[in-house]
Amino acid sequence: MKEVIIATKNPGKAKEFEHIFAPRGIAVRTLLDFPEIPDIEETGTTFEANAILKAEAISRLLNRMVIGDDSGLMVDALEGRPGIYSARYAGEQKNDQENIDKVLLELTGLPVDKRTARFYCALAVAVPTQETFTVSGTCEGRILEERRGTHGFGYDPVFYVPEKGLAMAELSSSEKNKISHRANALKKLDTVLDSILKRADQS
Ligand SMILES: O=c1nc[nH]c2c1ncn2[C@H]1C[C@H](O)[C@@H](COP(=O)(O)OP(=O)(O)OP(=O)(O)O)O1
Numbered sequence: 001m002k003e004v005i006i007a008t009k010n011p012g013k014a015k016e017f018e019h020i021f022a023p024r025g026i027a028v029r030t031l032l033d034f035p036e037i038p039d040i041e042e043t044g045t046t047f048e049a050n051a052i053l054k055a056e057a058i059s060r061l062l063n064r065m066v067i068g069d070d071s072g073l074m075v076d077a078l079e080g081r082p083g084i085y086s087a088r089y090a091g092e093q094k095n096d097q098e099n100i101d102k103v104l105l106e107l108t109g110l111p112v113d114k115r116t117a118r119f120y121c122a123l124a125v126a127v128p129t130q131e132t133f134t135v136s137g138t139c140e141g142r143i144l145e146e147r148r149g150t151h152g153f154g155y156d157p158v159f160y161v162p163e164k165g166l167a168m169a170e171l172s173s174s175e176k177n178k179i180s181h182r183a184n185a186l187k188k189l190d191t192v193l194d195s196i197l198k199r200a201d202q203s
């Protein structure tokens with residue numbers, strides 16, 4: 001069976017990649033399957049740079065094709081924050097609930113039309129001996145005043161998706177995986193992924 005390795009330790013991301021790749025007969029492995037691999041420091045200043053850091057570090061280590069995902073929430077009223085700091089917005093402990101609370105606090109009293117935001121996802125594909133490339137995807141929405149829904153992960157409970165009339169965390173995983181920033185980035189890989197997988201198989 002074909003297999004793709006995603007350089008992530010985030011179980012929420014891992015589930016989404018599995019959901020997206022399984023119907024294509026591609027098994028997903030993540031760093032959760034390689035507990036001995038240490039954290040890759042995200043020292044880049046862009047989502048793309050951090051996705052490349054993760055993908056290339058793990059690709060070198062395993063000598064395999066690896067996809068890195070760096071993603072986050074960009075709030076217009078916060079000049080794009082939390083941005084690349086989304087995971088550690090409320091501190092290095094990387095706590096989703098505390099991160100949400102911090103964003104909600106910063107937006108206290110802000111009217112609906114000023115609460116626009118987007119999710120951003122950069123994917124980097126690193127293949128041994130080849131040049132790494134990146135794609136990106138976004139998903140537009142607004143920050144709610146309170147949490148809604150129990151699905152998904154990260155900031156999903158406070159991210160309202162206007163086209164659905166629901167919070168991201170109220171969508172089923174199938175629905176989220178059709179419209180999310182991650183899904184939109186992956187769509188751009190569609191045309192190249194098969195050939196990459198073939199080449200990666202041979203390497
Ligand atoms: O679909 C999403 N729905 C809700 N929140 C999301 C989503 N996608 C990213 N996010 C948030 C979670 C985390 O606060 C940050 C990602 O940070 P990011 O460094 O890319 O991932 P991470 O540290 O959790 O795992 P890893 O680096 O091992 O892939 O953005």
Ligand SMILES: [Mg+2]
Pocket residue numbers: 042087
């Ligand atoms: Mg991270």
